[in-house]
Amino acid sequence: MMEETIAIQLDGVVQNRSKFKLGPLHMSIPGGYITAIVGPNGCGKSSTFRLMLDLDKADGGRIELLGHHVGQGIDIELMKRIGYLHDQSSSHEDSMKGTEKADFHRFWYDSWDVNRYRELLHLLEVDDNQTLGKMSKGMRRKFEFALALAHGPELLLLDEPSSGLDPLAWKTMIEVLHRYMDRGDRTIVMTSHIIEEVKRLADFIVFMAQGRVLGVYEKDELFSSWFTLFVSGAELTPKKASVMPGQCGVDHAGGTTYRVTTNKAAEAEQWCAAEGYQIVSRQALELDEIMSVLLIQDRLSIRSN
Amino acid sequence: MRLPIQINEQSAEPLYHQIEVQLRALIVSGQLMEGTLLPSIRELAQTVKCSVITIKRVYNDLEAEGLLRTRQGTGTYVAQVGEQERGRHRLAAVIEALEQAVIAGKRVQCTEVELETMFKEAMNKHFD
Numbered sequence: 001m002m003e004e005t006i007a008i009q010l011d012g013v014v015q016n017r018s019k020f021k022l023g024p025l026h027m028s029i030p031g032g033y034i035t036a037i038v039g040p041n042g043c044g045k046s047s048t049f050r051l052m053l054d055l056d057k058a059d060g061g062r063i064e065l066l067g068h069h070v071g072q073g074i075d076i077e078l079m080k081r082i083g084y085l086h087d088q089s090s091s092h093e094d095s096m097k098g099t100e101k102a103d104f105h106r107f108w109y110d111s112w113d114v115n116r117y118r119e120l121l122h123l124l125e126v127d128d129n130q131t132l133g134k135m136s137k138g139m140r141r142k143f144e145f146a147l148a149l150a151h152g153p154e155l156l157l158l159d160e161p162s163s164g165l166d167p168l169a170w171k172t173m174i175e176v177l178h179r180y181m182d183r184g185d186r187t188i189v190m191t192s193h194i195i196e197e198v199k200r201l202a203d204f205i206v207f208m209a210q211g212r213v214l215g216v217y218e219k220d221e222l223f224s225s226w227f228t229l230f231v232s233g234a235e236l237t238p239k240k241a242s243v244m245p246g247q248c249g250v251d252h253a254g255g256t257t258y259r260v261t262t263n264k265a266a267e268a269e270q271w272c273a274a275e276g277y278q279i280v281s282r283q284a285l286e287l288d289e290i291m292s293v294l295l296i297q298d299r300l301s302i303r304s305n
Numbered sequence: 306m307r308l309p310i311q312i313n314e315q316s317a318e319p320l321y322h323q324i325e326v327q328l329r330a331l332i333v334s335g336q337l338m339e340g341t342l343l344p345s346i347r348e349l350a351q352t353v354k355c356s357v358i359t360i361k362r363v364y365n366d367l368e369a370e371g372l373l374r375t376r377q378g379t380g381t382y383v384a385q386v387g388e389q390e391r392g393r394h395r396l397a398a399v400i401e402a403l404e405q406a407v408i409a410g411k412r413v414q415c416t417e418v419e420l421e422t423m424f425k426e427a428m429n430k431h432f433d
Contacts, residue, residue: 033357178351203356219356220320269317279412284314 005031006064007155007187013051013061022047022211024061029204031066034181034188036198038291039208045191046087048208049159053084066155080109083153087160087191089132089140098128098135098143102150109151120146123172137164145173149180156180158190162197174200195287205287207294214294226285226293227265232257233277240275244268248293261285261293306344308337312353320355321362326401328363332372332383333394341383343373 007029014023022044029035037045050056052063054070063070068078093101106112121128124142132140141164148156162170174197180186192198198205198219205222207214231241234256241250246264253259257280262268265282272279285293310327312320331337343349346364350357364381367373372394374384386394410420 178347182345182347184345184347200351200354203350203358218358220359223314224319265317266319278414282315282317 007031007066008052008189009062009064010048010052011062013048013058013063015047015051015056016059020044020047020211022051023058025213027206027213027216029187029189029206031187032184033203034177034190034201035204035206036202037189037191037206037208038193038198038287039214040295043208044211045208046159047211049084049087049157049189049191052157053079053082080111080151081154083148083151083156085144085148085156085158085161087163089144091133094133095131097131098126101132102128102147105147105150111151113150113152116152117146117150120149120176123176124169138166138169141165142169142173149176154186156186156188156190158188160191160193162192162194170197177201198287207291209295209298214298222290223284225265226261226263226290227268228259228261228283228285229265229268229272229279230257230259230281230283231272231277232280233275236277245271248297263290263293306342307352308344308349310349310353312355321359321366324353324355324359325363325366326398329367329370329372329394330398332367333386333391333398335391337383339383339385342379343381343383345380 008027009029010025010027012023013025014021016022020042025044025048037048039045047056051058052065052070054074058071065078066081068075070078102117106114120126121143124146126139126142126146128143132143135143141161145158145161148158162173165173177188178201181188188201190201202219204216205219206216225246229244230253231244232255236256236258238250238252238258241247241258241260244260244262245267246262247260247268248263249261251259260268269279308328308331310324310331312323316323337343343364344352346357346360350360353360364373364375368375368381371390372384372386373381375381406424407420410423415423
């Protein structure tokens, strides 16, 4: 069985930019699992990654990675245990050959596994014998992905890993990540805009918006709590429907039927049974639908404060 | 090994319960023989598209029931299932399915008589 550990801990982390304030962020990311951070563009996902890796400095708060306090100078030993895939490739490397960048990684990472690296290039159909600038966007992404994994890091940070990948390469990437996790003691933190990717990979989902964490959820629990119920009853009114446990929206659906969205599906169904209302139909919410409800609720709560 | 487990995301049934019922049925029906090595937690999570937390719960529950056993470092195996146990579990799965049928019927406002008629029709169809 996997040990329950904390891979990443953020306590009151703040970053003040002239046009954007990140935080204060509080979050614990468990070791041994895949955690996906989702949220609209510019919500602070990539900035959070950069803070975790000490690429940018936080203006306040405390960050711990694999039990080490981040932000007290470069910790090479810690960095060796981490793999990182940037959201964008750096243009200053355009004239560098793939093999040269790989040599650089081999030099820095003691645990660099050349066979693993070759296997990943083969699986992803990447030729590293060309300059990074000449590679297509998808090819360069696959190459960087292979590099991030080749030293078998304990903690893998992936910033939108699938951007630019074709469907086959995407599928290979998912399989590679599952196999990487199979040992049970490794951790992945990733950002993604692809719903299917989050559904297939994540164990935990973190919602972020406007530089804040809206919530951390266990994936299956999240999806089993959010449902749209079509409820019918002779006496049913919008007002009565609105007191359903976890209610997040009521619409009239014709006749005496109402369409009620809830984030407490099990309680809501018990409530319907107790009140004598009939559940005509039920529909699970998709990740994007859950996110838009959370965003609306968040905006309302800011306004009312 | 790929287990024939399928989940219904639209069901009111919690995911872990859906998987548990199906895996239990595979074991007590003898389709998975004693000593069979089950997929790793991550592997099964991948095939049924759920989180490892759910699969861990399923494995833990079935281990507590004595249907599975975990050997440190090697994996999770199907345990020996006694005859009595097998009989008890065999019926449990049927009772569960019948209850689900009744719930489905109530959802569309079937009367008791209607349900009984349908049950008899289904019986006649499958037993001659």
